[in-house]
Amino acid sequence: MDSFIRTEKQRDLIAKIDQLIPIFQKREPELDTPGSFPFENIKNLININYSKLTLPTEYGGQGLGLYEYILAQEAIAEGCGSTALSIGWTNGTILEYVESQHWNSDAANVLLGAIENGGLVNTAASENNAGSPTRGALPRTTVVRNGEELVITGEKIFTTAAPALTHFIITATNENNEVEMILVPSNLKGISLKDSWDSLAMRGTASQTVILDHVRVPNTYVLQTKTSQLKAAKGWLLHIPACYIGIAKAARNYALKFATSYIPSSLGNPIAEAPNIKQLIGEMELTLTTARHMLYGTVERYEQCKDKTAFKEPLDVTKIEVTNAAMKVVDRAMRIVGARALSESNPMHRYYLNVRAGLYNPPMSDVIQTKLANEVIAEFMEK
Incomplete structure (x- = not known):
């Protein structure tokens, strides 16, 4: 029994996912093909109500929290990393709102209702040659008010699960040079997808380019204006x-x-x-177990924290250290399996590629290391 499972509800949740793990693993080679996406896996998860994991019960959701979400994401990724990362954004996006209530209520109700009816959502923020939004890049995508409507024009890259999403949250710059987050249904006129995702890692996420050509939505679909100083808790990024x-x-x-x-x-x-293999297994186990203790320990501390918006540093550090540990575990596993691990028919080569994608999901190591360095230098200079 997994020692990190604490309740019967969590045990039931993971039992349902455990039944899907071998099915997902059997399908995973199909995701080596460019342009692929795990539609059947997503359908299986929707059938067990997983896309409504964090949706409030009044909207027909399960109303579960961060701990259950992280347990489930880890289990799904054991079956298929691309599937976990793809569906994870929907539950995480909703959990952020549940904790922070940081969206305008009219737009929030539209999105929550869509998720209740089987919808999937992700934020589309990254743009070509614009820099990372996590580093403060201003969107080149624009939003202009036209009577009772908003008119949105631009392109968004790296939009995970794009072919399966029913809604996008688009970041766009308005006439006042403010960044707005706007709810955009994916079936509107003027929206198209370009299959630009040619990554070797996490290929099955279909993180495509979303093109918006004068897309019109009601002006009530603004979820948030970033200059409004509305803070959001980000524990879900775990x-x-x-x-x-x-x-x-x-x-x-x-x-x-x-x-x-x-x-x-x-x-x-x-x-x-053999002693050398046993040594590798021991190192692999120690690294994996330590990382999981760090991950779930951070989750527990986050859940107990009164001001979750002030809990940023532990989240950042945990992301970096746990991701680095994951790469180390896969490396040791590769050494145990030997040359066979590099075979295209062997799942190890896929684990090796996919785990390295974590380096490029926010927050980035260099940003956090620079921040920590600046803080400790300033602290010692004050002394």
Whole structure:
């Protein structure tokens, strides 16, 4: 039994996902194809009500919190990392609103109602040659008011799960040079997708380009104006390291299965009994277990924190350290499996590629390291 599962409700949730893990793993080679997306996996998760995990009960959701969300994301990623990352944005986006209530109520009710009816949402913020929005880049996508409507024009890249989304949250610059977050249904006239996602890692997320050509939505669809100083709690972003530690767990399981069943004639016993392999297994286990303690310890502290908007540093540090640990676990698993791990028919090569995508999900290591360095330097200079 997983020691991080604390309640019967959590146990039931993970039991449902555990039944899907072997199905997802069997389908995962299909996601090596450019332009692929795990539609069937997403459908399976919707069928167990997973897309409504964090949706409030008054909207027909499960009304669960961060701990259950992170447990589930890790388990889904053990079956398929692309699936976990793709569907995770919907539950995380809704959880942020539940905790912060930072959206305008009219637009929020439209989105919550859409999720109740089977919708999926993600924020489209990144743009070509505009820099990362997490580093303060101003969107080139524009929004102009025209009577009772908003007219949005621009392009958004790296939009995870784009082909399956029913709604986008578009960041755009308005006439006053303010950044607005606008709810945009994906079926509107003027919206098209360009399959620009040619990444070797997490290929199945279909993180495509969204093109908006004078797309019109009601002016009540503004969720938030960023200059309004509305703060939002970001604990849900821990679904990113949860996803990568789930991939690492899959790699660890494969390596253990291999090590305990492969008996070379020169050894006469499973290679798991060889001292060097046992050392690698021990290192892999220690790294994985330590990372999970850090991840779920941070979740528990976050849930107990009164001002969640002030809990940024632990979230940032946990993302970086857990993601780095996930890469280390996969590396050790690769060494245990040996040259076979590089075979295209072997799932290890996919774990190796996919886990490295975590380096490029926010927050970035260099940003956090620079911030920590500046803070500690300033602290010592004051002394």
